[in-house]
Amino acid sequence: MTRQERAARTRCELVHAAAVLFEQQGFAQTTLNGICREVGVSSGALHFHFENKAAIANAIEEKASSTLRHTVSRQRPRRAGALQELIDTSHVLVAQLRDDLIVRSGVRLSHDIARQGGPAFRQEWQARVRALLEEAKEDGSLAPGVSVAEVAATVTLATVGLMALGRSDTEWLSGSSVTGFWRLVLPQLAGADFADRLDPCGAAA
Amino acid sequence: MTRQERAARTRCELVHAAAVLFEQQGFAQTTLNGICREVGVSSGALHFHFENKAAIANAIEEKASSTLRHTVSRQRPRRAGALQELIDTSHVLVAQLRDDLIVRSGVRLSHDIARQGGPAFRQEWQARVRALLEEAKEDGSLAPGVSVAEVAATVTLATVGLMALGRSDTEWLSGSSVTGFWRLVLPQLAGADFADRLDPCGAAA
Numbered sequence: 001m002t003r004q005e006r007a008a009r010t011r012c013e014l015v016h017a018a019a020v021l022f023e024q025q026g027f028a029q030t031t032l033n034g035i036c037r038e039v040g041v042s043s044g045a046l047h048f049h050f051e052n053k054a055a056i057a058n059a060i061e062e063k064a065s066s067t068l069r070h071t072v073s074r075q076r077p078r079r080a081g082a083l084q085e086l087i088d089t090s091h092v093l094v095a096q097l098r099d100d101l102i103v104r105s106g107v108r109l110s111h112d113i114a115r116q117g118g119p120a121f122r123q124e125w126q127a128r129v130r131a132l133l134e135e136a137k138e139d140g141s142l143a144p145g146v147s148v149a150e151v152a153a154t155v156t157l158a159t160v161g162l163m164a165l166g167r168s169d170t171e172w173l174s175g176s177s178v179t180g181f182w183r184l185v186l187p188q189l190a191g192a193d194f195a196d197r198l199d200p201c202g203a204a205a
Numbered sequence: 206m207t208r209q210e211r212a213a214r215t216r217c218e219l220v221h222a223a224a225v226l227f228e229q230q231g232f233a234q235t236t237l238n239g240i241c242r243e244v245g246v247s248s249g250a251l252h253f254h255f256e257n258k259a260a261i262a263n264a265i266e267e268k269a270s271s272t273l274r275h276t277v278s279r280q281r282p283r284r285a286g287a288l289q290e291l292i293d294t295s296h297v298l299v300a301q302l303r304d305d306l307i308v309r310s311g312v313r314l315s316h317d318i319a320r321q322g323g324p325a326f327r328q329e330w331q332a333r334v335r336a337l338l339e340e341a342k343e344d345g346s347l348a349p350g351v352s353v354a355e356v357a358a359t360v361t362l363a364t365v366g367l368m369a370l371g372r373s374d375t376e377w378l379s380g381s382s383v384t385g386f387w388r389l390v391l392p393q394l395a396g397a398d399f400a401d402r403l404d405p406c407g408a409a410a
Contacts, residue, residue: 028233122370150385154363157377157386161366165327172362180355181362184390 011049013039015063018056019105027057027109057109064106068121071096072128080197081141083189086132087182090159091175091202093125097166098173107163122160129155140191141198151189178202216254218244220268223261224310232262232314262314269311273326276301277333285402286346288394291337292387295364296380296407298330302371303378312368327365334360345396346403356394383407 001009017038021030032053036046050056071092076085096103110121130152136142142151158181165172182200190198206214222243226235237258241251255261276297281290301308315326335357341347347356363386370377387405395403 026233028231147385151389153382154386154389157363157366157370157382158359159362159366160369161362161364164365164369165362177358177362180352181359184356184359184393188389188392 007048010039010041010045014041014046014049015056015059016101018053019060019101022057022060023101023105023108027053060102061106061109064100064103064110065121067096067100067103068093068107069124072125076203078139079203080194080199081139081191082132082135083141083191083194084198084203086129086136086155087198087200088203089128089132090155090182091178093159094162094166094173094175094178097163098170098175104167108167125159126152126156129159136191141194142189143191146189151185154185175202212253215244215246215250219246219251219254220261220264221306223258224265224306227262227265228306228310228313232258265307266311266314269305269308269315270326272301272305272308273298273312274329277330281408283344284408285399285404286344286396287337287340288346288396288399289403289408291334291341291360292403292405293408294333294337295360295387296383298364299367299371299378299380299383302368303375303380309372313372330364331357331361334364341396346399347394348396351394356390359390380407 014035018030018035021034021038030053032043032046035056036043039046050059072089074089076088078085079088097107098104107121130148133142133148133152133155137144137146137148142148158178162172162177179201182202186198186200187195219240223235223240226239226243235258237248237251240261241248244251255264277294279294281293283290284293302312303309312326335353338347338353338357338360342349342351342353347353363383367377367382384406387407391403391405392400
């Protein structure tokens, strides 16, 4: 392994160790010494990569953001209009929160008031929910009489609730609660031509 | 004013000042000196009432919990079965989060990972949602084919989402998002004899 490869591996290990500690203890309680101890490196080695604790947190948040942004903005095959794409995207999001440590830690950090960061991803997600619902109105997967603003708000409430509940109890991230939500609201939302084709379980599974 | 009255007033002022600072900065960043400065008392006066920062936070959380517990467990006039009572209770909850500083700060604290406290109220609320839905099944306000567990999960997602979103943007606590949620799900939930009587706006307003 070259020196460069070793450095990249150490950086990666530091980010992962920090993600675990931030998730367990929050930003304020986590120390640089604690992170070094987990990885088994000196504080000099840590400072070679990161100036301070905030710099590591930023690295985690940026990586989580870019993963989520990619998930959310990705065009999926339109099985049954934009409404199905919204359902599928919500399932992928929840699966990522469940399975990807960096995503989970990044979302946690962006809600940690001690960090004074903003819930930036949340706003992007809200914008995407709204955009997909507008498209669904166009393509007919969303029924004509339905208020996009009202549905967007309800989808946002449910998904943000899931992120909040999933932080203390990962049972919520199993996917069945997303399915249950969609099953409950779909009959009100589905356009006539799409009612039989929309699948509350999503395509992620 | 007697010495006892003065002491009670100071205690109340300390709790309120701490609630403001915890809400703005989180638990970890708030200092006892900052709290004293807000109220204009010495640290000796503060220590007469509270041993440390955690003791003030506990006092806020206990007061918030007892207010919310009272709200949630209160029997309301059954205008249209237990399902309407659940709708009304959700509206009162949101109004309290919006209007009551101690409740807002207490809920915030119970989610602050730096405090290592548990989201105790959340569990009580989940239990109450479930109990009211079971009753609604009995009295016919909830339609027979509906899964109590699935509806309970969705109501929990939406209300916890509201608490989370309301922490950074109080617009969410206006009550209209609760109404929108109920409007969307009620057609799936309402028992035949209750469909016309159930009111998504709740009785709180």
